[in-house]
Amino acid sequence: MWLRLAPALTLALLLGPIGLGFAWTVLPAFGHMPSIGAVGPTLDPWRTLFVTSGFIDTLRVTVTAGLTATCLSLVLAAGFCAIAAGSRTFSRLSRLVAPLLATPHSAIALGFAFLVLPSGWIVRAISPELTGWTRPPVGLVTIGDTAGLSLVGGLLLKEVPYLVLMIIGASAQVPVAATLAVSRALGHRGLSAWVKAVLPQIYPQIRLPLYAVLAFSLSVVDVAIILGPSQPPPLGVLATRWFSDYDLSRYPPAAAAAVLQLIVVIAAIGLWRVAEIPIAALGRSWAEGGSRGFASALLIRLAGIAALLAGGLGLAAILGMVVWSLALVWRFPDAWPSALGLATWQAQAGIVAPALANTIIIGAAATVLAILLVLACLENEVRRGRRPGGAALWLLFLPLLAPQIAFLFGVQVTLVRVGLDGTLFAVIWSHLVFVLPYVFLSLADPFRALDPRLPATAAALGADPIRVFVTIKLPLLLRPLLIAAAVGFAVSVGQYLATLFPGAGRISTLTTDAVTLASGADRRIIGVYAALQAALPLLAYVAALGAPAFLYRHRRALRP
Amino acid sequence: MKQPAALNLNEVTIRLRGTGAALVENLELSISPGTVTTLMGPSGSGKSTLLAFCAGFLDRSAFAASGAVCIGEDRIDGLPAERRRLGLLFQDALLFPHLSVGSNLLFGLPRSAARSRFERRQIIEDALAQAGLAGYADRDPDTLSGGQRARVALLRTLLAEPRALLLDEPFSKLDAALRAEIRTFLFEHVRARSLPTLLVTHDAADAEAAGGALVTS
Structure with a gap:
C-alpha cells in the first residue's frame, strides 16, 4: 500500500537534495566543476581560500x-x-x-x-x-x-x-x-x-x-x-559572497569554504559532545560537595x-x-x-507585493507538502505499530544540523543541470527540506498521544481506516495540526539561503529582499519589510490558535 | 435482521512476542445469544489483550496470536476491525469529543438502517428518548454526567447493529449507585437484542449481575 512508502519518500525528498548538493559542493572544492570548465582534482581552491587576506x-x-x-x-x-x-x-x-x-x-x-x-x-x-x-x-x-x-x-x-x-x-x-x-x-x-x-x-x-x-x-x-x-x-x-560573484573562478574556493564550514560544524559538535563529559563530572562533584x-x-x-x-x-x-x-x-x-x-507603506505597497506573494505561496506550498508527508508517516507508523529508530530521527534532523551553505550551492549546481534553477518548484522543495523536520517535531507527539481507543471505537462502529483518519483523527488533532503548520510557515518565511540559491537570485521573498536592503537602504523601507516578515508568521499563529478555538467553541473537551 | 448467533472462540492462544510467554492459552469459549460470559482476573493477565484480539486491534508487533473467532458460522478473525461488527465498550465512554451527542450516535448508524437525514435523525432521537435522554442530541458530550455518557456510549454501540458485545471493565469508573443502574441498563439491552456478550472485569459484583458463565484467568 502506498502509505508504506511514506517514510522512504519523505527521507528521499529530504536527503536527496542534501546528498546531491553536498556532492556538488565537495567536487568543486577539489577543482572539479565541468560546467565552468574546471576539471580536478586539485587543491588549488583550498590554497586560494587559505591565502585569502583575513582568512585566519x-x-x-x-x-x-x-x-x-x-x-x-x-x-x-x-x-x-x-x-x-x-x-x-x-x-x-x-x-x-x-x-x-x-x-x-x-x-x-x-x-x-x-x-x-x-x-x-x-x-x-x-x-x-x-x-x-x-x-x-x-x-x-x-x-x-x-x-x-x-x-x-x-x-x-x-x-x-x-x-x-x-x-x-x-x-x-x-x-x-x-x-x-x-x-x-x-x-x-x-x-x-x-x-x-x-x-x-x-x-x-x-x-x-x-x-x-x-x-x-x-x-x-x-x-x-x-x-x-x-x-x-x-x-x-565569505562563501556566499564568492558563490554570488560574477567571476566564475570564485566558485571552487567558495565550495572549499563551504566544505570547511561543514568541517567546522562537525568538529564543534564533536568537541561539544566530548566537553559534556568533564562538565558533567564537575557538576556532579559540585552537587556532591553539599554546598547550599x-x-x-x-x-x-x-x-x-x-x-x-x-x-x-x-x-x-x-x-x-x-x-x-x-x-x-x-x-x-x-x-x-x-x-x-502610512506614507512609506503606501509608497512600498506595489514594490513589496511580488516578494510578499512569493513568500506566501512558497511558505504555504512547502507547509502543506510537509504536513501531508508527516501525516502519512505518522499514520503509517500507527498502522504498522512501529516507530522510527534513532537513526531515522537523526536523518530527519540532518537538515537542521548540516550547515546550509555546505549543500545549497551544490543544489543549485544540480538544478542548473536539470534546468530547474530559478523556479518556484525548486525553491518550494528546498524550503520543504527545512520545514519538514520542524513540522514533524511539532506534530509527532500530539499524534502519538491520541488515545488509541478512540480510533478503535470508531472502527468497531464500522468506520474504515480512511474514514477514521478523516472524521476522527484529523478533527481531534486540528489544533496541533494548525500549530505545526504555523511553525512550518514561519520557518519558510525566514529562509534566506534556501531561497537565494535554488531561486538563482530570480525569486525574491521578503527575507531575501530585507537582507539585500540591509546594507544601506532607508530605515523606513527596511521597517516595512521586517514588519511584514514578523507579521506573516504571527498571523499564521493567531489563525492556528483562533480557528480551533472558534470551531470548537461548543466542545469543552477540546478547549486548551 | 439476521438470526442471533453465538460468539465462539476456538483454541485462542496469545503470546508475548518478546518472551514467548502465553497470556491466553487454548481458550475455548462459546457464548450463546443473550447471555453474558464474564472473564475475571487480575490486571495484566491479558484480558484486555484478548478483547483486542477479538475486535481486531491486537498490536501484532508485541503479541503473536492464533485461533479462531466466529459468530455463528462466520469466522471473523481475518476481517479488518471495521467489518467484524463487534460492539466494543471501554471503561471510558470515549464519545468523540469533537462531535455532538447526536453526531456520535449517527457515526455508527449504518446506512442500511436509514438513508435520509430525517430518518436517521429520527432513529437517534427515539433511541435517546428511550434511554431517558430526550433532547440531548445537540449537546456537547463533555457536558454530560458520567452515567449519561455511559448510556450514550452504549446506545452508539447498539445503533451500529453489532452481532456481539465486548465489554472491557465498562463499569469500573462509575460510582456504586450508578454502576448498578448502568449494569441493569446494559444487560437489559443485551437480552432484548439477544447479543452474545463477553465481559472482562475484576469486580465480582459485575460477574454476579451478569448472571452467565464465569471464566477466571
Whole structure:
C-alpha cells in the first residue's frame, strides 16, 4: 500500500537534495566543476581560500561567535527556566517566546541593528539627556565589530527563547516539582537545585536542538550579513559572497569554504559532545560537595535576568521595525518620531507585493507538502505499530544540523543541470527540506498521544481506516495540526539561503529582499519589510490558535 | 435482521512476542445469544489483550496470536476491525469529543438502517428518548454526567447493529449507585437484542449481575 512508502519518500525528498548538493559542493572544492570548465582534482581552491587576506580572522570570528552564542544562549535559557520553575511571573513571561520564535532571524537582526546602532533607538532614548549627543556619535562601532559581539547579541535574541521553549517542553517529561521539593527539603536553594537535579535530567532531551543551535550559530549567513563583521566576514558569508560573484573562478574556493564550514560544524559538535563529559563530572562533584548554593543562586538569577533582557530586546527590535515603518520624520536624538503615517507603506505597497506573494505561496506550498508527508508517516507508523529508530530521527534532523551553505550551492549546481534553477518548484522543495523536520517535531507527539481507543471505537462502529483518519483523527488533532503548520510557515518565511540559491537570485521573498536592503537602504523601507516578515508568521499563529478555538467553541473537551 | 448467533472462540492462544510467554492459552469459549460470559482476573493477565484480539486491534508487533473467532458460522478473525461488527465498550465512554451527542450516535448508524437525514435523525432521537435522554442530541458530550455518557456510549454501540458485545471493565469508573443502574441498563439491552456478550472485569459484583458463565484467568 502506498502509505508504506511514506517514510522512504519523505527521507528521499529530504536527503536527496542534501546528498546531491553536498556532492556538488565537495567536487568543486577539489577543482572539479565541468560546467565552468574546471576539471580536478586539485587543491588549488583550498590554497586560494587559505591565502585569502583575513582568512585566519574569518575562521576565528566564525568559531568564537558561534561557540559564544551557543554557550551564552544555553546559560541564559537555563537561568531563566531555573527561575521560572519557582516563579509564577517568570513562567507567565515564558509565553512571550512565541512572537520571538515566529519572527524570522533576519527581521530580528535588522531590528536589533536599529536598536543598537550609534543612531539607533537606544542611543536616541538616552540622548541628549544622558550622553550629551545631539548628533550620532562618530567612531562608535556597535554592529559589525570584528570580534563578532553584535553577531552574538543578535543570535541570542532568537536562540534564548528557542532553548527556553525546548527546556520547557523537555520539563514535561521530568518530575520537576517533586525533584525541587525533595532538594529543598534537603536544604538546597531552589535555583541551584534546579541546575543540580533537574537540568541533568533535561539535558539529554535538549541535546539535539542544542546541537542545531550550535550548527546554526557557526554557519548562519543572513544574520551575519546584517550584524557580523564584513571585512573579513564569517566563513558562511565569505562563501556566499564568492558563490554570488560574477567571476566564475570564485566558485571552487567558495565550495572549499563551504566544505570547511561543514568541517567546522562537525568538529564543534564533536568537541561539544566530548566537553559534556568533564562538565558533567564537575557538576556532579559540585552537587556532591553539599554546598547550599548561595553564590550559584546569585549567578543563576543574573543569567535569568540577562535572558529577560534578551527577550525584551527582541520584542523591542520587532516593535522598533514597526515604528520605523510608520515614521515619517524621526530626527536624531528624538526618542519617538515627530510624525507618524502610512506614507512609506503606501509608497512600498506595489514594490513589496511580488516578494510578499512569493513568500506566501512558497511558505504555504512547502507547509502543506510537509504536513501531508508527516501525516502519512505518522499514520503509517500507527498502522504498522512501529516507530522510527534513532537513526531515522537523526536523518530527519540532518537538515537542521548540516550547515546550509555546505549543500545549497551544490543544489543549485544540480538544478542548473536539470534546468530547474530559478523556479518556484525548486525553491518550494528546498524550503520543504527545512520545514519538514520542524513540522514533524511539532506534530509527532500530539499524534502519538491520541488515545488509541478512540480510533478503535470508531472502527468497531464500522468506520474504515480512511474514514477514521478523516472524521476522527484529523478533527481531534486540528489544533496541533494548525500549530505545526504555523511553525512550518514561519520557518519558510525566514529562509534566506534556501531561497537565494535554488531561486538563482530570480525569486525574491521578503527575507531575501530585507537582507539585500540591509546594507544601506532607508530605515523606513527596511521597517516595512521586517514588519511584514514578523507579521506573516504571527498571523499564521493567531489563525492556528483562533480557528480551533472558534470551531470548537461548543466542545469543552477540546478547549486548551 | 439476521438470526442471533453465538460468539465462539476456538483454541485462542496469545503470546508475548518478546518472551514467548502465553497470556491466553487454548481458550475455548462459546457464548450463546443473550447471555453474558464474564472473564475475571487480575490486571495484566491479558484480558484486555484478548478483547483486542477479538475486535481486531491486537498490536501484532508485541503479541503473536492464533485461533479462531466466529459468530455463528462466520469466522471473523481475518476481517479488518471495521467489518467484524463487534460492539466494543471501554471503561471510558470515549464519545468523540469533537462531535455532538447526536453526531456520535449517527457515526455508527449504518446506512442500511436509514438513508435520509430525517430518518436517521429520527432513529437517534427515539433511541435517546428511550434511554431517558430526550433532547440531548445537540449537546456537547463533555457536558454530560458520567452515567449519561455511559448510556450514550452504549446506545452508539447498539445503533451500529453489532452481532456481539465486548465489554472491557465498562463499569469500573462509575460510582456504586450508578454502576448498578448502568449494569441493569446494559444487560437489559443485551437480552432484548439477544447479543452474545463477553465481559472482562475484576469486580465480582459485575460477574454476579451478569448472571452467565464465569471464566477466571
